[in-house]
Structures are given as structure tokens and as C-alpha cells.
Amino acid sequence: MGENRVIETTAIAVIAWMKDQTRYGNNIVPAINWLVAQVKSGGRYGSTQATILSLKAITSYMQNFASINGKGNFVLRLNGQVAQTISFTSDKKDAISFDLTSLMRSDKFKALFTAGKTVDINIALENYQANPGETKDFRVNYAFTFNYYDSTPQSVSSVLGFEVA
Numbered sequence: 001m002g003e004n005r006v007i008e009t010t011a012i013a014v015i016a017w018m019k020d021q022t023r024y025g026n027n028i029v030p031a032i033n034w035l036v037a038q039v040k041s042g043g044r045y046g047s048t049q050a051t052i053l054s055l056k057a058i059t060s061y062m063q064n065f066a067s068i069n070g071k072g073n074f075v076l077r078l079n080g081q082v083a084q085t086i087s088f089t090s091d092k093k094d095a096i097s098f099d100l101t102s103l104m105r106s107d108k109f110k111a112l113f114t115a116g117k118t119v120d121i122n123i124a125l126e127n128y129q130a131n132p133g134e135t136k137d138f139r140v141n142y143a144f145t146f147n148y149y150d151s152t153p154q155s156v157s158s159v160l161g162f163e164v165a
Helices: 001-038 048-065 100-105
Strands: 069-076 081-088 120-132
Touching: 001 048
Parallel strands: none
Antiparallel strands: 069 081, 069 120
């Protein structure tokens, strides 16, 4: 019961803070990150009220920060080698996706994705130019997902690591 009230209160605070981002801007991102971390299995937050308010807060956040405030390139590197570059402009609204599946099958990178290998995946922002008159820092919403399948794992102690820096 108490946990739901903390989630509900945080969501209500985010919704209110979005109306005065100059004053409360530093609170918004940490609160959204905390709300996202509270998601339970199945995408719920506990109570119906907590779920509805959290989704309203996250939706409000995404509507306010959905666009990129400039143009440039996202560059994907695998073990330091450029694998893919995707250009963007501030009017881009759809998702920017890197396709690792096709890279895993390519002659250039296939050897990286074999048993016992470590692959350093780096996504960088390059050649960024803010929109004319733009004073905000670069902002972008992002998500990173990956799937790992191994029908014959060598042992249950095999290490699969994931770090964000």
C-alpha cells in the first residue's frame, strides 16, 4: 500500500513539474528514471492508480522531450570499428534502430560474434549541430534492448555482461 502511494505521488509530481520545467527541470529526469525502474512484471506498478499515474507522467515526459534538438549522426562501433552510421535531424520522430542481426551475419563482423569473444558495442553522437537559437543541451530518449539465445550453453556460469557508461 505504501509503495503504491510513493509511486503515485512521484508521478503526480512529475506531471506538475512538467508545467514549470525551468524551476523543476533538474527533478524530472531522475523521477522518470525512478518510475521506470519501479515497473513490475507485466508492465504494471502495483495498484491501478499507480500504473495510470505513472503512464501519464511518462507520456507527458515523452511528449515534451520526444524530439532531438539538432542534427548529427549516431555511430555504432563494434570493437572500435565503425559498423553503422545513422543521420538524424530535429524533425525525426520515429525510432532510430541499429540492426545487430545483419551485422552479426556480415563478413566484416561475423568473427566477433563467436563463442568466447567479447564485443565492445559503442554508440556515439558525432557531428552534432544544435538548431539555430537552441540553448538546451542535447537530449534524446533512448532504449537499449538485446536478446541472448544459446541452445547449448557451455555452463550455467557463462558470463553475459551489459554495461552502460
